[in-house]
Amino acid sequence: MGNAQDKPPGTGGGGGRSDQATAGSGARGRAGGSAEKAQTHKASEKRVANGRENSPAGGQGQQGSPAVDTSYLDAPSGALPPHLARLKNEGNHLFKHGQFGDALEKYTHAIDGCAEAGIDSPEDLCILYSNRAACYLKDGNSTDCIQDCTKALELQPYSLKALLRRAIAYESLERYRKAYVDYKTVLQIDTGVQAAHDSVHRITKMLIEQDGPGWRENLPDIPAVPLSVQQHHREKPISVEVAQARAARAAQEEVRKKEACFTLLKREGNDLVKKGHFQEALQKYNECLSLKSDECALYTNRAICFLKLNHFEEAKQDCDSALQLEPSNKKAFYRRALAYKGLQDYLSASSDLQEVLQLDPNVREAEQELEVVTGLLRQSLMDSSAHTPRV
Incomplete structure (x- = not known):
């Protein structure tokens, strides 16, 4: 799952979905143990185990319809047993397809299943709470998102996604000081999170307006992330999605740098032409064309240089x-x-x-x-x- 960052600040976040019949809200997801919930949980596990929950919403496909690929359900998932891993994988699939309420239910069943099975795997539970927090965030339920992120951080104190999602939720509730602290903590772990940089810059302006020049004095303490955690994060293998996102950002940055270099060289070439330095201008236009060969003005500009240098054949070709x-x-x-x-x-x-x-x-x-x-x-x-x- 990617970082859920598309809820703008100030969109609020009170209670959860009122029509969630299963243990979707924070209170019901943590009550644990009623006979009805256990029965529902077992029925859900049975349907998953039998491979019948093949439709995107988790329902059974119509008889005779083409088989739906559910191989993603059997992907390994940390230390979770197969039936809980399948719930988590199905939640991930539903979240990816925008079905946040259904994904929330799957994560809740998986969390409850861990408690019932006595599974003590901080890393897996941290991911489940963080993923459910992302569902709450998508539904505008910032309060429950903060609770789940806090639980995730109790299990794994420097979980990047949990910190980032909690920061977004704090910001949506206008709790800017706490959001600032979480964003700064994120940047200690990974300085490459552009969303955190942008948010720190934005919140700083708000806090200055709110508290004046001494705004830093009112901030909670920003935890110092141990160097070992930072090093571990740098060495941690990245997911395909993160790798693709980084590659896209790198490509955009390369295009931006190339465009800036092109604009500078073209301006320098034009200035040299005005000064009558045609040989030097010619070199600038050559460099421009190596960066962008489909710019018509470059050929007509370079043609001037060739004409002034009596290179008529080259001018004609341009x-x-x-x-x-x-x-x-x-x-x-x-x-x-x-x-x-x-x-x-x-x-x-x-x-x-x-x-x-x-x-x-x-x-x-x-x-x-x-x-x-x-x-x-x-x-x-x-x-x-x-x-x-x-x-």
Whole structure:
């Protein structure tokens, strides 16, 4: 299960669901031992053991319908016996599919089952309480979420998810000092929890507004997380979901850095062009294109550098690339015309300049250049005719 963080602060959290018939609320989940609850529990276990609870809500599928994959129920789960492990796995499955009330019931049955079987596995019980707390949090029941997280933390004092969920619940109840302490404790264990960083920053502003400059004096003590716990957390194998989330964040950060570098290089290139440092600008645009090769403006900008350095063939090629990206780019047509002029291909230059004027008749530079190119074309034809022997 992932960290349940999508309840915004201040959405409240009083009582649990009023229509939960099984031991779903904190009081009923902890009362233990009534004959009715035991009977319900055994019936539920029997249905799970017989493999009949195959629908997402835990009901029996219709006869003749396609078989539903329930292999996830048999996944190993710590030190829990198979029938309790199946309850926990089914709760995880239901939670993942947004059925928080049904998931809560499964976790409650598993917790009660541990008590009845005399199972003393702090790690497994901590996970069950923390998972049920996530269900309470999703349902807006912040009070019971805090109780379950506190129980989980009594079993495993530095459980990251229990701390984070309790912090969110405290914040939703506007108990900002306690939320602040839990978020800071989370960051001692794992500095990479961005949600905790964001929340600490947000709550700090609230506490300053509430208590003034001496807001820290009113905070409860923040526990010092032992180095051994921090080291154990760093060495602990991460789940597939966490690995995917970290990879996604790393990819986003890489894109952000790449975009920032690209913007800086492009700005530096443009500034160098304005100063007339075309060779240096050329290098900046080369670096830009290595980061983003589909930016039309880079090709037209680099074409300026090539033109100024009398590299007409390279300028033409850059304008060709720009026109492949934007077939009606006026700058690309105009600068390719200048490249053709430098290559003494006056007919192609004239064609590109006419294309510019067709796209925008108000480009004065294109009109002037067309007059020059037309004169050069006429002169080249006359020279060619003069050097052609009469037959």
